Amino acid sequence: MADKLNQDQINAALEDLPGWSLADGKLHREWKFADFNEAFGFMARSALVAEQMNHHPEWFNVYSKVKVHLTTHEAGGITQLDVDLAKKMNSLSS
Numbered sequence: 001m002a003d004k005l006n007q008d009q010i011n012a013a014l015e016d017l018p019g020w021s022l023a024d025g026k027l028h029r030e031w032k033f034a035d036f037n038e039a040f041g042f043m044a045r046s047a048l049v050a051e052q053m054n055h056h057p058e059w060f061n062v063y064s065k066v067k068v069h070l071t072t073h074e075a076g077g078i079t080q081l082d083v084d085l086a087k088k089m090n091s092l093s094s
Helices: 007-015 036-053 080-093
Strands: 021-023 026-032 058-062 065-070
Touching (some): 007 021, 026 080, 036 058, 036 065, 036 080, 065 080
Antiparallel strands (some): 021 026, 058 065
């Protein structure tokens, strides 16, 4: 199991995660795509990466918008797994 990051570690990670913030103890980001096809394509690509990592996001989709929350439930907070998945999702969204 991954170790829970402390607040200083989370703050440092957020400096390298454009668009991400801390909300309710989770890493949070929202994307707005051109249409549903682009949003769903991003979710599909992200799902493949998440499955490879065995680390799955909480996410919500309505048409062209995707909202993501990342936390490691087993650790009771944010871990390096969340930071790594956030970085990969940022890369997939561009």
